[in-house]
Amino acid sequence: MDSNSAEQKDMASKAHADVHADEKAAANGKTAKLRIFRGDSGGGELVDYELPLVEGMVVLDAVLYVQAHQAGDLAVRWNCKAAHCGSCSAEINGKPRLLCKTRIEEFDGGEIQVHPLKAFPVIKDLVSDISWNYQVSKGIKPFTSDEQAPFTMYEEDVERLYEPKKCIECFMCQDVCHVLRTHHKHAEFAGPRFFVRNQWLEMHPMDNQDRLHDLKEDNGLGLCNITKCCTEVCPVDIHITDNSIIPLKERVADEYYDPAKWLMRKIRGNRGSRNGAAARNGSRNGN
Amino acid sequence: MSSIAAAWKRLPWWVEPMAVVFALTAFGIYSLTIVVFYPGVFQEYVSPFYSPEVGRPDWLPWFITAPVLILWIPLGFRATCYYYRKAYYRAFFWDPPACQAKAQQLDRPWARSTESYKGERALFVLNNIHRYFLYATIMVVAFLWYEAFLTVFTPDGFQITVASLLWFLNIVLVSAYTFSCHSFRHLVGGNKDCYSCIRGGNVRRKTYNFVSRLNTRHPQWAWYSLVSLLATDIYLRLMQAGVITDFPIIGG
Known part of the structure; x- marks a missing residue:
């Protein structure tokens, strides 16, 4: 965590300094070539851009350079430029990456293609409409405590x-x-981000809600086949599959797929009691 | 090691799923052939594929040999394992074969429509019984430990040979794989929200944290233990065939 934030800080300050070093780069003579998606929901194409390469430059610097000098109407969403706000996510060479955390030098002069996030409708150029995620978020039972x-x-x-x-x-x-x-299971699947949120809520010792039914029925946990692409792309290194999705799958299995546990509940008769799962899991105020 | 991992990442995306298909198919064919057609015991050594040794009723068809009566347990454990699930969904079902945009376009190329995807809601909902295979596998692991000790404490006295080291290495790796299981992690502490609220909570938490550390390497343990099972069995077959003589280190 410490080294990570130190690295981000270093990256941010260096990139910041380098943006103001265009003259140095021009003297350097090196250039970066980018192919950026230009278009909207109706379609679009990759457009080539060439710009002076500055040492330490990240893809967001390059995109902003293009916006400032070559294509004033290029749309890109960004905010902190320090890998903290999560605004500048896009697809670089087919992989979701933060534009501000991906250095141009990483590609060794090879092709750099920048696309918007494809799982959501494109608004314009590199900006996708991610509002579906906020709708899903609203559907998750919020943190609730008796205390x-x-x-x-x-x-x-x-x-x-x-x-x-x-x-x-x-x-x-x-x-x-x-x-x-x-x-395209947007209607029945919440997605990795919201399993991470659910795991936080479910494992919180002060929370008294039971979300396992929602996870199984509304959030489509069973649709996840744990192929771990989410974990591979996470920029803050959350082990989404191992530490969020699988623990939730195990809890859902406890509740719905474990015949011995089902029998024990029948014998004890606490199935269906309010906050049953929260009480069994040892939540402080679950009973 | 890190340079190997970096080189592996630079390979084209299809190398990993193809390698998994090749390795798992080869292992499947090898293990099926030996347990159906060949004996697995030589002197005090029992191949891990044949442990524990059980009696076999005569009325069973010829291909149901004694080890087959046991092998469905570790096989079921690995088939429902969260890591192997990832591996075969990617490699055998191409669902998806890899994470890059290009690879994702090839997701289940034979499916009639992309919307027909059911994930682990249809047939694969059965993978939720993983925990029961875990319980059964723990018993098999106990026998493997017992047999590893038998290679050291023989009727002729104490000995340590290259073979017994191999048997111990194998059971250590198999145990690391078994006890780094996600279901085991859930069982020991993952199912609790508040350790300070329950009796024995501190022990539960420490065990959970230890299993969590093992669990980060679960895929590695899965492969290392597969290789060690294979190596142990091949070593036994080479001794059986008289190609090699076991090398004693102490005693023997």
Whole structure:
């Protein structure tokens, strides 16, 4: 975490300095070649751009250079330029990446193609309409506790909650997930980002809600076939599949696919009681 | 190691799924052939494919040999394992074969429509019984440990040979694979929200954290243990055929 943020800080400051070093680059004589998608929901094409290469330049620098000097109408969404806001996600050479965290030098002078996120409708150029994600988010039961915050919690009970909290909502995991991207299951599948959110809520010791039914029926957890593309693209290194999706799948299995557990519940008779799962999982205020 | 991993990443996307298809098919053919047609015991050594040794009723068809009566347990464990699921959904079902945009366009090229995708909701919902295969596999692992010890404490006394080292290496790797399982991780602590609220919570938490550390290498343990199973069995077959003589290190 520390080295990561240090690296990001370093990257940001260096790139910032280099943007103002155009003259140096011009003297250098090196250029970067980019192919950027230009178009909208009706279609579009890749357009070639060439610009002076500055040492340490990231793809976002290049895109902004093109916007400032060659194509004033180029649309790109960006904000912090430090890999913290998750705004500049796009597809670079077919892989979802943050524009601000991808250095031009990484491609060794090879082709750099920049596309918008394809799992969502394109608005213009590199900007996709990601509002579907906010609708899904609204459908998730919010954090609810019987107690008033601030809570007294022990470190050992919340150490698993730091990782899902790192999420910057760049939605690159949503973009790369074949359930959304290829199979278009937007109506019945929440996507990796919202399994991460659900895992945080489900494992929170102070939360008293049971989301397993929603996860199985409304959020389509069973549609995920754990092929881990989401984990591969996460820019903040959340192990989405191993630490969010699979633990949730195991909890859903506890509730719906485990015959021995089903029998035990029948014998004990606590099936269907309010917050049953939360109580069994040892939530502080689950009973 | 990291340079190998970096080189592996630079390869075209189809190399990994094809390599998985080749490795798993080859392993499947090899193990099926030996357990149906060949014996697996030589002196004090029992091949891990034949452990534990069980009796076989005579009325069974010829291809149901004694090891087959046991092998469905580890086979089922691996077939429903979260890592192998990823591996075969990608490699055998191309669903998707890899994560790049180009590869994703080839997702299940034989499917009538992209919308027909069911994930783990149709037939593969059965993968949810993974935990039961885990319980059964733990028993098989216990026998493998027992047999590893038998290679050291022989009727003729204590010995350590190259073979016994191989048997121990194998069971260590098989155990690492078994106990780094996601279902085991859930069982020991993943199913709890609050460790300080339950009896034995601290032990549960420490065990969970240990299993979590093992779990980050679950795919590696899966492959290493597959290779060690193969190596152990091949070593036994070479001793059987008289090609090699076991090399004693202590005793023997």
